[in-house]
Structures are given as C-alpha cells and as structure tokens.
Amino acid sequence: MTKAQIEGGVNEVVGAVQNAAGKLLDQDSWKAEGALREVAGKAQRVYGDTRDQLTEAVETQPFTALLLAAAVGYALAVLTRR
Numbered sequence: 001m002t003k004a005q006i007e008g009g010v011n012e013v014v015g016a017v018q019n020a021a022g023k024l025l026d027q028d029s030w031k032a033e034g035a036l037r038e039v040a041g042k043a044q045r046v047y048g049d050t051r052d053q054l055t056e057a058v059e060t061q062p063f064t065a066l067l068l069a070a071a072v073g074y075a076l077a078v079l080t081r082r
Contacts, residue, residue, distance in 0.1 A: 004048030011041030 015038030022030030058065040 002048045002052060004051065005045050006048075008041045008043070008045030008048055011044060012038050013041075015039070015041055 015034045015036070017034070019031050019034030019038060022028065022032075022034055
C-alpha cells in the first residue's frame with residue numbers, strides 16, 4: 001500500500017465519522033465538511049490504486065509502456081501545434 005492509499009482510507013473514515021456526528025448533533029457545517037473529506041479520501045485512495053496499477057504495468061510490460069508514452073507525446077505535440 002502506498003502513502004496515498006493509506007491517507008485516503010483514513011480521510012474516508014474520518015469524513016464518514018464527522019458526517020455522522022454532524023447528523024447526530026444537527027451541525028450542518030460538520031456534515032458538509034465530513035462529506036467533503038470522505039469524497040476527497042476516496043479520490044486520494046483511487047489515485048493511489050491507479051498509480052500502483054500503472055507502476056506494475058510499466059514494470060511488467062516496459063516496451064508497451066514506452067510505445068504508449070510516445071503516442072501520448074505525439075498526440076500532445078499535434079494538439080498544441082494548432
């Protein structure tokens with residue numbers, strides 16, 4: 001597990017607890033902040049998962065990764081030229 005995955009999971013749980021406490025105590029600001037923190041945690045965890053998968057793909061198939069990087073670079077060069 002990467003740091004982003006761990007921090008994302010923690011933020012998800014803390015956000016859910018904060019959201020629940022806001023509902024229990026009828027605090028709209030706590031509910032909103034908790035929901036936002038929960039969503040941010042999910043995004044951070046997904047980023048960590050994606051980064052792990054990408055790293056694994058590059059390590060197992062370096063030639064394919066090189067070709068894909070060249071294609072993306074070419075596409076960006078064509079798009080920025082116009």
